[in-house]
Amino acid sequence: MIYFSGTYNTKILVDLTSTIFNNKGYVVKAVDVTKGKVEDVSDFDILVIAYPIYAFNAPYPIIDYVKRLNKVSKDIKCLILKDSGEYLSLNNASSLQLASILNKKNIKVFSEYHYLMPYSFVFRHTDYMAYKMLSIIKERLPLDIDDFLNGNHHYLKRFIFDRPFSFIFRVQRLGGKINGKHYRIDYNKCIKCNKCLNNCPANNIKLIDDKYIFGNKCLMCQRCSVNCPKQAISVGFFKKWAIGPSYSFSEVTTYQKEVKPKYCARSYKRYFEESEKRINHE
Ligand SMILES: Cc1cc2nc3c(=O)[nH]c(=O)nc-3n(C[C@H](O)[C@H](O)[C@H](O)COP(=O)(O)O)c2cc1C
Ligand code: SF4
Ligand code: SF4
Structure with missing residues (x-):
């Protein structure tokens, strides 16, 4: 498993994923792309890539790491797990550049899943929402990994604007x-x-x-x-978007009202409804 995590939201996803695979008898090696050396992925049967969406894209350290991977000659099943502060469809194309580099290494993306985690930038979610988001991941992730291991593909829907948005916003790396x-x-x-x-x-x-x-x-x-x-x-220049201190993710059962921009409301509703159906096997 290779991953990048800024404020450690994705690291939580990575740790949960490791535990799920370990419990199924897999030996997992998790590499933080900013620390570990570039692995020879031919030694592995499954490649999981986990990252937070940054400006509708995968963060540069993930791209850079994958560029440096060797070309493989065997079949490796690749699973992408990504998290972000927003369930906007515009985020759906965030893995395009990554998938095209992987293709050149003979690694095909088999499935991709997108989870909501609290914003690490732009605005702060309540601890209630952070806890709720993590609780959903804890229920969904085992189901999604089972589906992946059972050979069921999962791709995210494509939209007209997601590709150009993703392309234009790569400028964030320069920013x-x-x-x-x-x-x-x-x-x-x-x-x-x-x-x-x-x-x-x-x-x-x-x-x-x-x-x-x-x-x-x-x-x-x-x-x-x-x-x-x-x-x-x-x-x-973005000091108004700073969100510290970090989220605790510990249990909060009393509802706390979110002060969030209106554009979030619809996509959160969609995410929570979809998740409920998924968890209840509807
Ligand atoms: C520079 C930056 C850009 C971001 N861009 C997006 C974005 O385009 N879409 C989105 O939904 N969330 C965006 N986010 C929110 C993160 O994807 C989200 O909070 C994620 O859980 C952070 O994970 P991490 O703690 O592992 O870095 C952005 C966060 C940062 C810091
Ligand atoms: S925001 Fe910039 S300076 Fe701060 S930890 Fe991340 S890379 Fe380093
Ligand atoms: S207290 Fe000072 S040294 Fe410590 S993390 Fe904050 S800015 Fe850095």
Whole structure:
């Protein structure tokens, strides 16, 4: 399993997936693409790729990793698991670039599933919603993996605008490099714990003369700002979209009203209805 996770939402999906496969007797190797060396996937029967959708696309570290994979000569079943803050159809084309690179390596995408996780950017969901989203994944994922292992393909529906949107928004990768240099730290709040510096997946933060300097390799993953214990990092031009602190995902049973943009309401309704049907085998 190869994965990228910014604020660790996708890492939760990856850990759940590992447990499901382990319980079925599979030996799983999970590789964080920002840390692990490039594997020879010919050694494996199944390739799972997990990523959060960034600007209607797969994040660049996943693309870069897959580009560096060897061409394979055996049949490998590939499963894509992606999560995002929004169940918009415009997100459906996010794996196109990835699938086309995989094709060149002789790896065909067998199935793809999309799950809702709370936004790591743009606006903050309530902890109630985060818990609800995770609860749904816990019920859906085992069913989806069973379907995959039983040989049932699952593709996401295609729409007229998803492909051009996905293509145009690849510009986010460049935007990250420009915006990343404008991240700033409020030294009245910062406790110099180095958490941001030590955990940046792009090694983009340096400590120079007792000041944290952000370079031009930023992925906009928000790991530094969301997980800063003092909420001391402002994220450049997009500072109004910062969402910290991180979600707890622990049980919240009392309803909390969401302050979310109107465009979300319809797609969330659709996701929750679809999930309910799936879980109840309707
Ligand atoms: C730079 C960036 C761009 C994003 N773009 C999208 C998007 O296009 N569509 C969407 O539904 N969610 C988008 N999101 C939300 C994430 O996909 C979502 O919160 C995901 O669960 C984050 O996972 P992670 O914690 O593993 O990084 C974006 C988040 C970031 C940081
Ligand atoms: S994580 Fe926050 S408190 Fe810790 S060094 Fe970075 S900015 Fe300062
Ligand atoms: S600087 Fe922050 S947002 Fe940019 S890549 Fe590093 S952790 Fe992610």
